Structure formats: C-alpha cells, structure tokens
Amino acid sequence: MSGSAHITDVEAIANFLVAIRRFQDESLTALAMLNQQVSRALEFFDHDLPSQWKQRVRQCYDDISEARVRLETRRNRTVGGQRPACIEEKQALDAAKRSLRDAEGKVETTRRWAINLHKESDEYRGRSGRCKYYLENDLQRTIVLLERTLASVEKYLDRPLNDANESESSPTNEGN
Numbered sequence: 447m448s449g450s451a452h453i454t455d456v457e458a459i460a461n462f463l464v465a466i467r468r469f470q471d472e473s474l475t476a477l478a479m480l481n482q483q484v485s486r487a488l489e490f491f492d493h494d495l496p497s498q499w500k501q502r503v504r505q506c507y508d509d510i511s512e513a514r515v516r517l518e519t520r521r522n523r524t525v526g527g528q529r530p531a532c533i534e535e536k537q538a539l540d541a542a543k544r545s546l547r548d549a550e551g552k553v554e555t556t557r558r559w560a561i562n563l564h565k566e567s568d569e570y571r572g573r574s575g576r577c578k579y580y581l582e583n584d585l586q587r588t589i590v591l592l593e594r595t596l597a598s599v600e601k602y603l604d605r606p607l608n609d610a611n612e613s614e615s616s617p618t619n620e621g622n
Contacts, residue, residue: 453599453602456603459592459595459596459599462592463592463593463596470589473577477581488560488567495556495560507546509542509545509546510542
C-alpha cells in the first residue's frame with residue numbers, strides 16, 4: 447500500500463466536523479427536552495390529575511348529600527294529605543350517584559395509567575440513556591479523531607486551513 451493520499455478538499459473535512467458537532471449539540475438538547483416532557487407527564491399523572499379526580503369525588507359526595515336533603519325535604523311535604531312522588535329529586539340523586547361512580551372510576555383509571563406511564567418512561571429512559579451515552583462518548587471520540595485527521599492533513603499539506611483560504615483570496619498572491 448504505497449502511494450500518497452490524493453486530497454482535494456480539506457475544507458470538506460472541516461465542514462463535516464462542524465456538522466457532527468452541531469448534530470451532537472442538537473441531539474443532546476432534543477434528548478434533554480424530551481426528558482423534561484416525560485417528567486412533566488409523570489408529574490401530571492402522579493399529582494395533578496389524581497388530585498383533580500379526588501376533588502371531583504369529594505364534590506360528588508357533597509352533591510349526593512344535597513340531593514338526599516332535597517329528596518327528604520320533598521318527601522316530608524304533603525300536598526292535600528298526599529305525599530309527592532319526588533321523581534325529579536330521585537333522578538337527581540341517581541345522577542349524583544352515577545357521577546360519583548364515574549369519578550371513582552377515573553381515580554382508579556388514573557392510577558393504572560400512572561403505573562403504565564412509569565413503566566414506559568423507565569423503558570424510554572433506558573433507551574435514551576444509551577443514545578445519550580453514544581452522543582457524549584462515542585461521537586465525541588469521532589470528533590477527536592476527525593480533529594486529529596484534520597490537523598494531520600493540514601500538517602501534511604504544510605499549511606493550516608485558514609492560512610490557505612487567506613492566501614488564495616488575497617490579491618497579492620493572484621499573480622504568483
């Protein structure tokens with residue numbers, strides 16, 4: 447394997463190095479943002495949503511109490527010696543009980559979803575951790591290798607890249 451390298455564009459290596467650094471920075475930023483969103487979702491399912499549904503359960507118990515009071519008040523009234531049917535009050539009590547069952551179901555559903563979300567977020571964090579490791583370590587080694595390669599090529603050409611660009615663009619060297 448004798449022979450010399452035929453290098454036509456050192457600037458391409460430098461541009462590739464810049465692109466890899468930008469990719470690394472943008473990827474790490476995106477992973478950090480995703481981790482924040484996962485944390486916010488966990489916070490919502492662990493604290494915010496359960497407290498909302500528990501508050502709704504308490505409100506439903508209050509609604510049931512009020513409906514019972516209205517029903518009993520209505521039952522105790524007599525009109526012309528007869529007790530009223532209290533149909534509307536019974537329907538209101540039944541509706542309040544249904545609302546309570548729904549709210550209690552939502553509390554349980556929220557708890558189950560929170561458990562599933564924790565499992566899924568653990569799996570995501572494991573996978574994204576490997577990706578982050580690659581971005582911080584393996585890709586960093588690639589960047590160092592490219593920097594050394596670029597320095598070696600510039601040394602081989604016996605001119606730094608910036609000096610070569612300046613000498614090509616300066617008007618005094620055009621006649622040489």
